[in-house]
């Protein structure tokens with residue numbers, strides 16, 4: 366079941382000048398949400414934004430019926446949303462997409478930049494199901510590292526920064542944690558990073574899931590604009606995805 | 618719900634409880650919207666283009682947002698008419714609304730073949746012949762931008778199809794009235810217009826087109842003035858009932874189309890922004906009639 370409802374902004378937390386976390390209150394009991402699912406946001410007050418904007422669900426607080434979204438400013442819509450204040454209304458269609466398949470005994474999560482958004486809630490669910498995890502985050506510098514405390518509480522956090530200001534210096538693909546054994550890898554981030562991790566997983570025969578951020582018009586499966594090429598033909602990223610097994614994807 | 622029949626309209630033999638239908642390619646097969654609206658509250662649903670064989674459609678990227686609109690180049694991706702008849706039809710045939718199939722093809726024979734197969738489906742009261750898709754290499758718009766080709770394909774389909782035949786027109790022509798008349802002469806029961814406007818979007822930073830096929834079809838609020846003009850011109854010069862399409866985002870827009878001569882309307886891109894917009898438009902049209910003390914929607918049809 367999908368819903369189209371207003372949420373209320375509880376908090377708009379600035380992480381860097383172009384990265385923020387929106388905490389949103391749902392007026393009713395939240396339906397079941399799977400990690401990796403996303404919402405379609407109606408951006409109001411910006412006449413140049415016509416379509417809704419898809420954003421992953423960063424975190425879910427079931428007890429308080431709140432969700433969190435982690436947003437990077439890249440254009441007019443994400444910039445308009447960054448101005449939201451406590452008490453503002455935000456209309457969302459949710460929860461959308463398939464979400465991650467949780468599996469295995471020990472798994473690795475790899476996130477790059479703001480693409481790491483869906484991993485926090487995934488960690489919560491993994492923890493509930495007693496699945497051991499490591500999370501490897503790649504970011505520009507220490508200022509771009511978000512949700513560090515939560516990651517540390519829920520998992521073993523490993524970090525690479527481009528300037529070496531925290532963790533190892535360099536890219537995630539060179540981090541030693543990759544040499545350990547895992548039943549599955551969940552990777553979200555820039556496409557080149559997801560492709561590199563997918564190649565690595567393939568070589569080591571590890572199941573690998575990625576989250577695709579394709580351009581969407583509807584987000585609910587009706588326009589066929591968001592397709593990804595899979596071994597079973599063109600599939601809608603907003604319904605069959607956004608989470609795909611890399612072995613199913615033609616480009617990976 | 619509207620019980621007074623003040624919004625009831627008729628397109629040949631197809632009776633619509635209200636003029637609000639959904640545009641092909643923007644509403645799937647209807648059931649994706651059941652979380653948001655009651656399909657039975659709509660006048661009709663036009664499903665995605667159906668072709669004789671399965672089509673994979675065009676490569677990604679297929680969409681670009683533009684000022685007050687969007688471009689798409691889906692390219693008629695669908696699983697083919699047999700799949701539709703066997704797998705999809707059973708799921709939608711018992712809806713208490715008119716389910717119309719949008720029929721497409723690359724050749725005249727393909728149009729005829731798809732239309733004859735749909736003709737056998739009892740609960741499909743009409744087809745919408747798509748001679749206006751800008752996103753396929755062969756057929757599609759090539760049929761709808763030439764009056765002789767339009768006449769030929771509509772005549773051929775008319776022979777194979779005996780229920781309500783709607784022909785969907787392209788705005789990408791110099792003289793839309795000429796094409797409309799060709800469809801009327803060939804035996805169309807109704808005309809729906811407009812399909813998308815051929816357009817293009819460019820990424821100046823990357824110095825690349827934003828769509829995989831370079832050009833695509835423009836839809837959304839941006840096209841409404843063109844759509845209104847087309848409907849007005851065609852309504853004045855043909856006798857057929859017209860279904861107005863293009864940039865309808867709310868009830869006011871829908872009423873504008875009725876005023877320039879449309880009998881019914883189809884809502885497209887607006888469904889992406891507000892999935893319950895169609896129901897809201899029905900309600901808004903009822904309010905309009907009440908506010909202006911109008912007994913039946915037909916009273917204001919074509920007054921401009």
Ligand SMILES: Cc1cc2nc3c(=O)[nH]c(=O)nc-3n(C[C@H](O)[C@H](O)[C@H](O)COP(=O)(O)OP(=O)(O)OC[C@H]3O[C@@H](n4cnc5c(N)ncnc54)[C@H](O)[C@@H]3O)c2cc1C
Nearest residue numbers: 418419420421435436437439440441442443482578579607
């Ligand atoms: C399933 C899904 C989940 C997503 N999750 C998140 C998330 O958690 N946090 C987040 O910040 N963003 C996320 N995105 C990306 C986000 O949707 C886009 O960044 C946003 O739509 C851009 O809107 P805008 O109006 O700010 O940019 P626009 O003004 O529309 O565009 C500005 C620039 O951003 C680029 N851009 C636009 N859309 C996308 C896109 N989908 N992917 C990559 N680049 C794009 C454009 O090409 C352009 O160069 C997700 C996308 C998808 C499909």
Ligand SMILES: Cc1cc2nc3c(=O)[nH]c(=O)nc-3n(C[C@H](O)[C@H](O)[C@H](O)COP(=O)(O)O)c2cc1C
Nearest residue numbers: 640641642666689747811812836837863864885886
């Ligand atoms: C994503 C998308 C897919 C479409 N697919 C079809 C199609 O398969 N057949 C068709 O006749 N029209 C198709 N159209 C055109 C619409 O039915 C409609 O004519 C057009 O979008 C203008 O209406 P709108 O501005 O309300 O969207 C499509 C439009 C969009 C946006």
Ligand code: FES
Nearest residue numbers: 584588589591603
């Ligand atoms: S965005 Fe419309 S089908 Fe996926």
